[in-house]
Amino acid sequence: MRKLLLFSAIAFATSFIACKEKGPAINFGESNTLTDTTYTKTPDAPVGRKVLVEEFTGAKCTNCPDARVQLKTIADAHPGKVIVMELHPADHPLGHPIPGLSKYDFNVPDVSDIFKTIFRGYFPLGIPAAGIDRTLDGSDIIIKRASWSNIINTRTAETSPVKLTLTNTYDAAKASGVIKVNASYTKTINTKNYVSIAIIEDNIVDAQEFLDRIDTFYNFQHVFRKSFTPASGTEILSAIATKEPGRVYEGSFKYTIDPAWKPENCRIVVWVHNNDANSKEVLQAEEIHVKNP
Numbered sequence: 001m002r003k004l005l006l007f008s009a010i011a012f013a014t015s016f017i018a019c020k021e022k023g024p025a026i027n028f029g030e031s032n033t034l035t036d037t038t039y040t041k042t043p044d045a046p047v048g049r050k051v052l053v054e055e056f057t058g059a060k061c062t063n064c065p066d067a068r069v070q071l072k073t074i075a076d077a078h079p080g081k082v083i084v085m086e087l088h089p090a091d092h093p094l095g096h097p098i099p100g101l102s103k104y105d106f107n108v109p110d111v112s113d114i115f116k117t118i119f120r121g122y123f124p125l126g127i128p129a130a131g132i133d134r135t136l137d138g139s140d141i142i143i144k145r146a147s148w149s150n151i152i153n154t155r156t157a158e159t160s161p162v163k164l165t166l167t168n169t170y171d172a173a174k175a176s177g178v179i180k181v182n183a184s185y186t187k188t189i190n191t192k193n194y195v196s197i198a199i200i201e202d203n204i205v206d207a208q209e210f211l212d213r214i215d216t217f218y219n220f221q222h223v224f225r226k227s228f229t230p231a232s233g234t235e236i237l238s239a240i241a242t243k244e245p246g247r248v249y250e251g252s253f254k255y256t257i258d259p260a261w262k263p264e265n266c267r268i269v270v271w272v273h274n275n276d277a278n279s280k281e282v283l284q285a286e287e288i289h290v291k292n293p
Helices: 002-013 064-076 109-117 145-156
Strands: 033-040 051-056 082-087 129-132 162-171 176-185 193-201 204-209 214-220 223-227 234-236 247-256 266-274 282-289
Touching: 051 064, 051 145, 051 282, 064 082, 064 145, 082 109, 082 193, 082 282, 109 223, 129 145, 162 266, 162 282, 176 193, 176 266, 193 247, 234 247
Parallel strands: 051 082, 082 223
Antiparallel strands: 033 247, 051 129, 162 176, 176 247, 193 223, 193 234, 193 266, 204 214, 266 282
């Protein structure tokens, strides 16, 4: 910890001049974070915002298939700018698998942790509902379907204060990999920032209820499988109160693929965000395939 504080203080002191030399990597031992470092460089130009949609859904939710179609339509209108994660909450009765028909249980503990830690632990209007960049719609952080399109349209039209770049190295023999996160600030940020990392899986065929039937061959997409960071995220640049344009955070994180998942259908999702009493806002999100398609 003393090394981290000393390094961050040195990095801050040198941030008044452009510096392309990286600081020393800091090893965090047995945590998912392998290395962590910061430096400054000539600022990147602001980049477009990629919007993170955390959709709360469920196999027993008869209105959820239509909500997925709605989200796909919105995402298709903004190619490459909308990242969807499907969260199946054990905290809602419709978020559970269908007894006797579902082959899989998507109620992973990490979803409940995120729901309680970030989304206040209650559903104002039930599901389907979604968090959109963890911004508020009025006083609600879980947002009803009627507002999805307008909020996503507005967010995708904005620039982000962070340029996020991912590099993934996957070892199929070990079913594990390392994701390298590069977060380059393009605007001044004075809030505490965190990074969160999760894995999602596509093309999972299982049972889904509709209003008039149950489809036992429904193709689930973007299913949240696991978080590799705490529900609140992992704080970055904790000793640097003001992240100025040109400030860069780099971190490497390890992950493991569960034998039940198909790595060719998996993507790693990374987002940089606030997490305090006033704001949970996602500043930028990015995703990368575990294996190249």
